[in-house]
Amino acid sequence: MAFAASLSVLQAQARCPKCLDYMRDPVTTECGHNFCCCCIQQFWKDIDDVFPCPVCQYHCPSRNLKTNILLREMIDIVTQLPTTGNERKPLCEMHGQVLDFFCEQDLELLCPQCRVSRAHEDHHLVPIEKAAAHHKRILGMDIEWLKKQVEDAEMACDMQARECDELRSRLNNWRQEAQSKFQDLYYFLIREQEEAQVRLLCKEQDVHDMLVENKRRISDHIAAVEDLLSEIAEKCLQTDVDFLRGLRSVNHRYEGLKASEILPCEIKERCCVLPRLFGLQKMMSTLQVDLTLDPGTAHPDLVVSEDGKVVLMEATSPPYLPHERFTVRSCEKFASGRHFWKVHSRGRGEWSLGVCQESFPTDANTAPCTHNGCWQIEQFLGQGEIEDKWIGVFLDYELGEISFYDLSDKSYLYTYTATLTEKVQAYFSILPCSVINIRII
Numbered sequence: 001m002a003f004a005a006s007l008s009v010l011q012a013q014a015r016c017p018k019c020l021d022y023m024r025d026p027v028t029t030e031c032g033h034n035f036c037c038c039c040i041q042q043f044w045k046d047i048d049d050v051f052p053c054p055v056c057q058y059h060c061p062s063r064n065l066k067t068n069i070l071l072r073e074m075i076d077i078v079t080q081l082p083t084t085g086n087e088r089k090p091l092c093e094m095h096g097q098v099l100d101f102f103c104e105q106d107l108e109l110l111c112p113q114c115r116v117s118r119a120h121e122d123h124h125l126v127p128i129e130k131a132a133a134h135h136k137r138i139l140g141m142d143i144e145w146l147k148k149q150v151e152d153a154e155m156a157c158d159m160q161a162r163e164c165d166e167l168r169s170r171l172n173n174w175r176q177e178a179q180s181k182f183q184d185l186y187y188f189l190i191r192e193q194e195e196a197q198v199r200l201l202c203k204e205q206d207v208h209d210m211l212v213e214n215k216r217r218i219s220d221h222i223a224a225v226e227d228l229l230s231e232i233a234e235k236c237l238q239t240d241v242d243f244l245r246g247l248r249s250v251n252h253r254y255e256g257l258k259a260s261e262i263l264p265c266e267i268k269e270r271c272c273v274l275p276r277l278f279g280l281q282k283m284m285s286t287l288q289v290d291l292t293l294d295p296g297t298a299h300p301d302l303v304v305s306e307d308g309k310v311v312l313m314e315a316t317s318p319p320y321l322p323h324e325r326f327t328v329r330s331c332e333k334f335a336s337g338r339h340f341w342k343v344h345s346r347g348r349g350e351w352s353l354g355v356c357q358e359s360f361p362t363d364a365n366t367a368p369c370t371h372n373g374c375w376q377i378e379q380f381l382g383q384g385e386i387e388d389k390w391i392g393v394f395l396d397y398e399l400g401e402i403s404f405y406d407l408s409d410k411s412y413l414y415t416y417t418a419t420l421t422e423k424v425q426a427y428f429s430i431l432p433c434s435v436i437n438i439r440i441i
Helices: 002-013 037-043 069-080 128-237 240-245 247-256 276-286
Strands: 026-028 034-036 101-103 108-110 125-127 302-304 310-313 326-330 338-357 374-381 387-396 401-406 411-417 424-430 435-440
Touching: 002 125, 002 128, 026 037, 026 069, 034 037, 101 128, 125 128, 128 247, 240 247, 276 338, 276 387, 302 326, 310 338, 338 401, 374 387, 374 411, 374 424, 424 435
Parallel strands: none
Antiparallel strands: 026 034, 101 108, 101 125, 302 310, 310 435, 326 424, 338 374, 338 387, 338 424, 338 435, 387 401, 401 411
16 A cells, blocks of 8 residues: 555656646756646746746746756656556546546546646646645544544543533532521521410410409409498488598598509510511512613722623722722612612622712712711621622612621621612722722622
């Protein structure tokens, strides 16, 4: 096989690039390509100044050509060698001639009559042996490239399998964690229910005891009044002297008679309050709003994403102005209703979030405080490893309440109360030397 391939390449090299036949009187141009002497002279027939090579287009300065004696002797030997292989060359179905040439443009085999047709007049034609050797080399390189693609695909597949296993393991851990948390919540609710029932029973017993005591006091008061009535009726039947003689005693008892004191039967506080978690879940599901950040309110050192959902803060260099803060606000403003939004921060440093009035100064030196119309809480992210924070903000405009929740453990943080008289909007600020990105959801 190797001998046949080498012989094919040798036979291809012995052919003229112009006539595609074995070269006759081979000559060499200054650029090193070989042609039949008559073929190259015919190609340069109407050219006077520069003479381009038909193969590489090198401009030969003159018609001087060197006869290649060694190549001519080699061609004489090649023409006497048998064709490679014992198989019979295929014939052209249209002309019945041997297919000796290959069209590089149309990738078709051609016979001598096909190659002179108009369909292939300006096409690059190559002897079959040379074309086969050339395309085998190309396919050989393609094979290596395809093998590399297979290796890369297999590596990617293995990586995907490992990532899938990791994700499956992570999901399994989350599933177990969720199951454990729900189980804890289940037992917590059972305990809450039992304690609430005990508190209700105690309150019910207290109310019963108060009712019994009040009934006793009322009964005693009724008995005392009835005794006094009987005594007064008897006194009225006595003689005038006896009546007046005992009048002081009757008046004394009458004046000393007081209404019985009734114990209040009321409950000042509820005995069963559901955990704050359920109220928070309701706010998140029914009152959540879609906020976007306003790039026009952002400090020049802050970068707001195109969708208005993320603000980035890279570490900045001093000097800083006193109490300088890099702030940004939401596009949305509220003048009524109840609204809830979630904020996720990731990074290192100090930042704050809250609500500010529309008239709150945009000056970075103005410290945010309730007197200036800004209600916010500070948040700290460690200076070492990257940390995450999930904060929920609840605004009740009519009640003038701004509440904050830590969504990581569903815990309550703080509530501001104020009288809101103008539009308010979400407010964020980041201190210098922080590396933080904040996303509103």
